[in-house]
Amino acid sequence: MDFGRISRRHLLQGGTALTLGAAAGLRPAFAAETTIGFIYVGSRDDYGYNQAHAQGAAALKKIPGLKVVEEEKVPETDAVEKTIESMINLDGASLLFPTSFGYYNPHMIKMANKYPKLRFEHCGGLWSDKDPKNAGSYFGYIDEAQYICGIVAGYTSKSGKLGFVAAKPIPQVLRNINAFTLGARLANPKATTQVIFTGDWSMPVKEAEATNSLIDQGVDVLTCHVDGPKTMVENAARRGAFVSGYHTNQSPLAPKAYLTGAEWNWEALYPKFVKMIAAGESIPNFYRGGLKEEIVKTSPYGEAVSAEARKHADDVKAKFLSAEGYAIFKGGLVDNRGKTVIAAGTDRGQKDPELEKMDYLVEGVIGATS
Amino acid sequence: MTTEAADSAEAVGTIAPAADPGFLRRHGGTIEYVLIPGAALVGALVVFGIFVAMFGKNPLDLYFYMYYGAFGTWFSWQNTLTRAAPLILTALCTALPAQLGMVIIGGEGALLIGALSATSVALALQGLPPLVVQIAMVVAGVIGGGSWIMLSGGLRQYRGVNETISSLLLVYIALAILNHLVEGAMRDPASLNKPSTREIGAANMIGTIPGTDVHWGLVFGLIAAIAAYILVYHTVFGFAARIAGGNIRAAKIVGLGVDKLILTVCFLAGGAAGLAGMVEVAAVQGRTNANLAAGYGFTGILVAFLARQNPLAIIPVAILLGGISASGGLLQRRLGLPDASVLVLQGIIFVFVLASDALYGRIGLLKGKS
Numbered sequence A: 001m002d003f004g005r006i007s008r009r010h011l012l013q014g015g016t017a018l019t020l021g022a023a024a025g026l027r028p029a030f031a032a033e034t035t036i037g038f039i040y041v042g043s044r045d046d047y048g049y050n051q052a053h054a055q056g057a058a059a060l061k062k063i064p065g066l067k068v069v070e071e072e073k074v075p076e077t078d079a080v081e082k083t084i085e086s087m088i089n090l091d092g093a094s095l096l097f098p099t100s101f102g103y104y105n106p107h108m109i110k111m112a113n114k115y116p117k118l119r120f121e122h123c124g125g126l127w128s129d130k131d132p133k134n135a136g137s138y139f140g141y142i143d144e145a146q147y148i149c150g151i152v153a154g155y156t157s158k159s160g161k162l163g164f165v166a167a168k169p170i171p172q173v174l175r176n177i178n179a180f181t182l183g184a185r186l187a188n189p190k191a192t193t194q195v196i197f198t199g200d201w202s203m204p205v206k207e208a209e210a211t212n213s214l215i216d217q218g219v220d221v222l223t224c225h226v227d228g229p230k231t232m233v234e235n236a237a238r239r240g241a242f243v244s245g246y247h248t249n250q251s252p253l254a255p256k257a258y259l260t261g262a263e264w265n266w267e268a269l270y271p272k273f274v275k276m277i278a279a280g281e282s283i284p285n286f287y288r289g290g291l292k293e294e295i296v297k298t299s300p301y302g303e304a305v306s307a308e309a310r311k312h313a314d315d316v317k318a319k320f321l322s323a324e325g326y327a328i329f330k331g332g333l334v335d336n337r338g339k340t341v342i343a344a345g346t347d348r349g350q351k352d353p354e355l356e357k358m359d360y361l362v363e364g365v366i367g368a369t370s
Numbered sequence B: 001m002t003t004e005a006a007d008s009a010e011a012v013g014t015i016a017p018a019a020d021p022g023f024l025r026r027h028g029g030t031i032e033y034v035l036i037p038g039a040a041l042v043g044a045l046v047v048f049g050i051f052v053a054m055f056g057k058n059p060l061d062l063y064f065y066m067y068y069g070a071f072g073t074w075f076s077w078q079n080t081l082t083r084a085a086p087l088i089l090t091a092l093c094t095a096l097p098a099q100l101g102m103v104i105i106g107g108e109g110a111l112l113i114g115a116l117s118a119t120s121v122a123l124a125l126q127g128l129p130p131l132v133v134q135i136a137m138v139v140a141g142v143i144g145g146g147s148w149i150m151l152s153g154g155l156r157q158y159r160g161v162n163e164t165i166s167s168l169l170l171v172y173i174a175l176a177i178l179n180h181l182v183e184g185a186m187r188d189p190a191s192l193n194k195p196s197t198r199e200i201g202a203a204n205m206i207g208t209i210p211g212t213d214v215h216w217g218l219v220f221g222l223i224a225a226i227a228a229y230i231l232v233y234h235t236v237f238g239f240a241a242r243i244a245g246g247n248i249r250a251a252k253i254v255g256l257g258v259d260k261l262i263l264t265v266c267f268l269a270g271g272a273a274g275l276a277g278m279v280e281v282a283a284v285q286g287r288t289n290a291n292l293a294a295g296y297g298f299t300g301i302l303v304a305f306l307a308r309q310n311p312l313a314i315i316p317v318a319i320l321l322g323g324i325s326a327s328g329g330l331l332q333r334r335l336g337l338p339d340a341s342v343l344v345l346q347g348i349i350f351v352f353v354l355a356s357d358a359l360y361g362r363i364g365l366l367k368g369k370s
Helices: A008-024 A049-061 A078-091 A101-114 A143-156 A171-187 A204-216 A230-238 A266-278 A307-321 A353-357 B002-015 B028-053 B059-072 B074-098 B107-124 B130-159 B163-183 B217-234 B236-246 B248-253 B258-285 B296-306 B314-335 B340-359
Strands: A034-039 A066-071 A093-098 A119-123 A135-140 A161-166 A192-197 A221-225 A242-247 A258-264 A286-289 A296-298 A340-342
Touching: A034 A049, A034 A078, A049 A066, A049 A242, A049 A258, A049 A266, A066 A078, A066 B314, A078 A093, A078 A101, A078 B059, A078 B074, A078 B314, A093 A101, A093 A266, A101 A119, A101 A135, A143 A161, A143 A171, A143 A221, A143 A242, A143 A258, A143 A296, A143 A307, A161 A171, A161 A204, A171 A192, A171 A221, A171 A307, A171 A353, A192 A204, A204 A221, A204 A230, A221 A230, A221 A258, A230 A242, B028 B059, B028 B340, B059 B074, B059 B314, B074 B107, B074 B130, B074 B217, B074 B258, B074 B296, B074 B314, B107 B130, B107 B163, B107 B258, B107 B296, B130 B163, B130 B258, B217 B236, B217 B258, B217 B314, B236 B248, B236 B258, B248 B258, B258 B296, B296 B314, B296 B340, B314 B340
Parallel strands: A034 A066, A034 A093, A093 A119, A119 A135, A135 A286, A161 A192, A161 A221, A221 A242, A242 A258
Antiparallel strands: A258 A296
């Protein structure tokens, strides 16, 4: 059924026909035109989280036979359920990417149960055996990229004071702050990271205040973990500090100040997913990976990054890419209150579920989780 | 908005005598209530069509997709009604105090406190029969939200604090309380990256209206709106409230208990928004977290003003705005319009409806008295 043009008859047939059409719309392989729906919680040109996903969607648009429909600024309420259903019923979507964390439970789970023949892929959720089999969650170990950014920041900072503008003290964010700091201390063992939590994912005014406050305290390299790094990047660059990006490449916003950044590589992952489905393979319901699996990447180095920093960062990156891998969170790790959080002798590899529960800031971070 | 309330009181007054013969003249007031907002809506759509045409899109496509996405299929209707449900209740939070000449814009805060109260009660009563838990949740939601807006009413009546400002500021306090509890005392330790309370349990959810996937919040909204209409226009209490809204000194002189009136009306108003919060928990989210702050309280203000603070008119206006937001997704997907275009349309409608206020009682054909 071609949903691009809607005739009067379609309208008269109303919802029943459309629902049936959608149910029948599941094709075994992507032979005919397949519609994929992308849902973003914010604006798709936010220079951040949502733009990274939109770039992944753009990579799919280039593949013949695929039609991509997108909707931005969908709140994490039943509005997202309705958007999913609208994409299924009115656009004929058979593969859905609701990309915000809060879409997962209960909203996407509910829809996956309601439409068992369609495929749902969620970014960031923790899929478990209780969840429907046609749903999946994927995410990347972006702390690997933050670790490398930390190395570059450690070399570049003259004051040894780094700044981190963060949204909330939740495991994913703490992991990034800690990885960035540990990376920086490889380059400069005395480096510290001052962290400011703004309290929510998109608080431009507080992000600007945090940026200014950090720079006033002598911080000269900043990074962040908020939905849209634009505010931090532009303000820091205006104040003469260096920045390390997040989510996507922000170098166009601050070409001189931009060192590198921790980026998602959705434009590599999404086409991979689509090829797996077309080939009849099933996507693992719980899909994770880092630099090696091409789920995350680092931005190209900016001109201010020294040769020494590049070499050290590239060496560590090579270790992440190697067959044996590399553990950021190694035994003997002490938090910033002096408590040992990982006992000597136990290295916590990336897939260690303990890391998903992180609730501490490592030594060298100035700040508190609560 | 004292003049607004006075206007409507006066308009209602003109219907009652109905001394003039002739259908148009007898029902002039009622016809005006349909004709003028209708014309304002058409005017707004035409202007929005021009706006969209400037971006090279066909306005006829626009109107078609708006109709199709909002009311074109049974699915679209359900989408629209689901979105309208919370708006009816939050609109009452502004419309009821408006009868007293008060401008309350803090429905969002009452919604959050209502949700939080309802969740707390449900978590405390785990194990009791679902109906008991649900009734307790309704009561808690109403009392929570009602007390919250009563605070604004009390501040105005006993301390001379402007209720518009205080109710708005109370929204941020409510959000802070919610975040504090959800990230602290009430946090479910399993909610790692999205701090939330524990779930109220599937058995305690209120579910959907049979044969649809619209939740019971819609019925609650309809009942509340009709009850509010009867209260305002067909009871002594409502009459007293409108007298006080028209002229507070006159009301005092005739011996009305203005303090009590204000507190009661504020409680009922906040109760409606608190009920919306309860429904969001019991029908949609299943727990409390930051997702509840989705802006229903703020959209409710728009609904109330577009309905000229008439509780009955709130129902069609909420459905209209629900439809606009339901079709907004389709406009993004089919016409490539940004999400903000829906806000532009809402803004244009708002301006047209407010401007059309000047027409009431000035259309010669419909004048009740010459």
